[in-house]
Amino acid sequence: MEIHDLILEQEDATLLDQCLARFIEDTGVRLTILMGRSGYPLSRQGDWGQIDIDSLCALSVGAFASSEALAQLAGEETFNSIYHQGVRSHVYISLVGESHLLLTVFDYNASAPLVRLQARVAAETIITILTRAYARTRAARLAPLGDGTHE
Amino acid sequence: MASINYATKEINCKLVYYGPGMCGKTTNLQVIHRQASGDVRCGEMVSLATPGERTLYFDFLPMQLMEVRGFKVKFGLYTVPGQVLYNATRKLVLRGADGIVFVADSQWDFVQDNLDSLQNLRDNLAANDIKLEELPYVIQYNKRDLSDVMPVWYLDYLLNTAGVPAYEAVAPKGTGVYETLSNLCRYVIRDVVNRFETGAI
Numbered sequence: 295m296e297i298h299d300l301i302l303e304q305e306d307a308t309l310l311d312q313c314l315a316r317f318i319e320d321t322g323v324r325l326t327i328l329m330g331r332s333g334y335p336l337s338r339q340g341d342w343g344q345i346d347i348d349s350l351c352a353l354s355v356g357a358f359a360s361s362e363a364l365a366q367l368a369g370e371e372t373f374n375s376i377y378h379q380g381v382r383s384h385v386y387i388s389l390v391g392e393s394h395l396l397l398t399v400f401d402y403n404a405s406a407p408l409v410r411l412q413a414r415v416a417a418e419t420i421i422t423i424l425t426r427a428y429a430r431t432r433a434a435r436l437a438p439l440g441d442g443t444h445e
Numbered sequence: 446m447a448s449i450n451y452a453t454k455e456i457n458c459k460l461v462y463y464g465p466g467m468c469g470k471t472t473n474l475q476v477i478h479r480q481a482s483g484d485v486r487c488g489e490m491v492s493l494a495t496p497g498e499r500t501l502y503f504d505f506l507p508m509q510l511m512e513v514r515g516f517k518v519k520f521g522l523y524t525v526p527g528q529v530l531y532n533a534t535r536k537l538v539l540r541g542a543d544g545i546v547f548v549a550d551s552q553w554d555f556v557q558d559n560l561d562s563l564q565n566l567r568d569n570l571a572a573n574d575i576k577l578e579e580l581p582y583v584i585q586y587n588k589r590d591l592s593d594v595m596p597v598w599y600l601d602y603l604l605n606t607a608g609v610p611a612y613e614a615v616a617p618k619g620t621g622v623y624e625t626l627s628n629l630c631r632y633v634i635r636d637v638v639n640r641f642e643t644g645a646i
Binding site: 299300301304331332333346348360 | 446447448449450451452453457459488489491493502503505507519521523533534537538540541542543637640641
């Protein structure tokens with residue numbers, strides 16, 4: 295799995311935000327974050343209250359990478375998702391394409407099967423948006439950062 | 446690798462502290478966390494350690510620097526576990542790194558540990574088709590306050606054949622810690638800006 299540079303335009307960010315907002319609306323989850331496999335958040339929606347988003351992302355990426363290595367030891371290429379069940383809150387992390395993860399934190403307001411199903415639906419939309427962004431990132435000969443003429 | 450978000454005006458990069466066990470990687474992050482001030486802002490440090498305080502998985506420290514051309518530059522600082530048996534974990538933490546600090550233990554007794562760890566770094570990067578020389582990379586010679594340490598010229602001869610920037614440090618006292626970090630940050634930012642401006646990605 296390779297991890298590439300990514301430029302996210304305003305339009306991409308808006309589409310990702312909308313996609314995650316729809317995911318929350320459809321499932322009732324408390325919080326969802328789209329992140330790169332390097333551990334940086336790309337988009338987030340929901341109620342994160344006092345949660346430290348940077349730490350949450352770093353630990354999620356670590357947990358997922360660990361599960362992936364476990365999968366390979368067990369003869370699988372990867373596990374597509376991991377699920378941590380708590381007493382009140384649960385965490386579901388699923389692979390989006392090859393290099394992104396969708397983290398979801400939810401409680402009794404949402405059901406795990408619905409979260410799994412809708413996460414797959416959301417992943418398809420996210421992949422479409424990110425595929426376009428990666429293609430643009432690779433193809434563009436870019437103007438200096440911040441001068442607004444990078445497209 | 447780096448991400449540039451035009452919506453939030455953020456550049457995100459990942460830095461990894463690599464080196465043999467007990468060389469002071471975690472101490473570097475603890476000092477940065479404790480002493481951050483001014484233009485450098487740190488979030489909470491996360492350490493996944495054994496009961497004996499050896500790094501089990503990684504340490505993580507989010508850090509934000511001053512703005513560059515209107516973009517907030519955010520670094521995720523990671524350490525790898527130095528113990529030989531945790532190589533699978535080191536490979537995972539290395540993924541997507543934008544810059545690396547190799548922390549060497551300056552003591553004579555650690556010659557082989559340093560060499561093994563540096564080779565291990567090269568091997569783990571090679572597994573992802575990356576050469577160490579292709580990444581922004583600096584070396585820190587730590588524990589310079591101890592009595593039985595190698596001279597810097599000999600450490601250079603052993604570990605720094607590429608002639609990358611190398612810094613002497615006494616991590617618990619903070620000596621050399623910020624110098625190492627700030628110079629690596631500068632190289633990483635320059636590397637990212639160059640890549641994006643030349644369309645080399």
